[in-house]
Amino acid sequence: MNERTTCLIAGGGPAGMILGLLLARAGVEVTVLEKHADFLRDFRGDTVHPSTLTLLDELGLGEKFAALPHNKLSQVAIPGRNGQNLVLADLSALRVPHPYVAMVPQWDLLDLLAEAGRAEPRFHLRMNTEVVGLLREHGRVTGVRYRTAEGIDGEIRATLTVGCDGRWSVVRREAGLRPREFPVPIDTWWFRLPRESGERPTLIPGMRRGHFAVVIPREEYFQIAYLAKKGLDAQLRAEGLDAFRARIAAVLPELSGRLARLTSMDDVKHLDVRLDLLRRWHVDGALCIGDAAHAMSPIGGVGINLAVQDAVATARLLAGPLLTGRVGRRELARVHRRRLLPTVVVQLIQRLMHRTVIRPVIEGRREGPPRTVLRVLNLFPPLRRVPARLIGVGLLPEHAPAFARRPPDRQAA
Structure with a gap:
């Protein structure tokens, strides 16, 4: 079969589904390959952060999301010594439309994004289809080899292949992109x-x-x-x-x-918790984002938020080049440059948390954060807005480009 698409996305997680939806709304032909038959994977991240909630509003999906069963959490706290909880981050103080983290099973979010994608004529989602390798011509990645759940092998050629297939990314491995690993306790x-x-x-x-x-x-x-x-x-x-x-x-x-x-x-x-970062996120014809580019620790629950923001930046920067068929290394490097700083800063904070909070606790040397940190937060409560901002919004929040914005769809709200 001689199959072809403009952008081939490996992996139907939050980054892959957001990227596919946004590019399809720009008029780019998109094919998303997801190896599972559905999105019902338990023990995935369930946090939808304020910046992602704002993005859903911009995409016209906010009311549909609000109709999903979910809990709202506005504070991050730890148990105190006197039986009272100590608030480390107060998201309710954020000046954003949704000053809380919505706790919703990830499969509900992915089903919502898949439904929105199917409404776009250039969006194609293929379940039970796993990327198993890359195609190359003259040193450039030109698509993927795939295998279905029935054992059928095939190939799809693409102008750009994007790895959104997680920390064990096939696209990353086959492209020869090597991450720098950081120790995790x-x-x-x-x-x-x-x-x-x-x-x-x-x-x-x-x-x-x-x-x-x-x-x-x-x-x-x-x-x-x-x-x-570990x-x-x-x-x-x-x-x-x-x-x-x-x-x-x-x-x-x-x-x-x-x-x-x-x-x-x-x-x-x-x-198996990993913390790593690709030195380079792309090769000619292929790009990695989300966990495929930077596996995150679960500390702070920010991995999904970063992956979604990667996807939005990728769509904004590459929709035009994809429509003209001119996506070279220079265009792919722009995504890397745009998203590198927020990724590095969050990983530095996670490594600091591992060293100063998590490791002493699991080694039995302490119960909770250092007392100095707790004293400072008690003396200066407004400082709780800093971790709230990092957790809820991030250093460089990405907003939906104009081509992807839609008015609220109240049909299923």
Whole structure:
């Protein structure tokens, strides 16, 4: 089959779907390949930050998103020594249309974006189709090789191939792009526990000596992230379910009565946390963005926000060149330059958090952030706006280009 498109996007996550939708609205022929049959992957990031909520408004999707079941979180806090929670970031003080983080299952967001994309005649989403390699001609990437769930192999040629396929990106690997790896002291183990009717949503982490956990509220259950020393997965599974329950009871005693509902270690999903950054995000004919360009730590939950902003910048900078068929290395380098600084700054902050907060906690040397930080925040509450700004908006928020903006679509709101 001699298939062809203008922009081939590998990966139907937030970055891939946003990029596909925006480019299609610019009139660019776009094909998004997603290896799974649907978006129902549990234990993905569920945070939709204020800047992304503003973007959805600009795209005319804000009211449809608001109709999805979700929780709103306006503060990031940690448990204090006197039983009161200490607010580290107060998003309600942000001067933005949506001063909160919306907690919604990522599959609902992706379904919403897919629906909007299908309304565009130049947007094509193919599920059950995995990118397995790149095509090249005269040293330039000219498309991809793919394989369907039925085992059918094929090729699609494209003016530009964009890797939005995550930290284990095939596009990144096949393009020969090598990341700089940063040491990470933790891995994450995800599982769920029931949430009682009317129970107040919370995103307050549990911190005890040697243990760290975050509780993420969903409509009918809590999604739990347990953070512990990197490389511990085999030991945790060898220790067994009862020992794992004891770890969780130690850090989240308020949920200890529900741990019987965790019936197997098979229900505990291990995430190998990575923190890396490509030295160069592109080769001739191919570009990586989002986690494919910079895998992020889960600290702060900002990885999705950065990936979405990468996608918006990419669409704004490359829609014109794609329409004219003139996308060279110079145009791709503009995306890298635009998004490099906010990425580097966030990763520096995450590395600082690993060193000063996370590592001392999981090594049992401290419970929570350094006391100096807590004292300063207590003395100067307005400083909470700084982490709120970094978490909620970012250093360089991207707005929808004019060609992608639409009035609110109230049809399904």
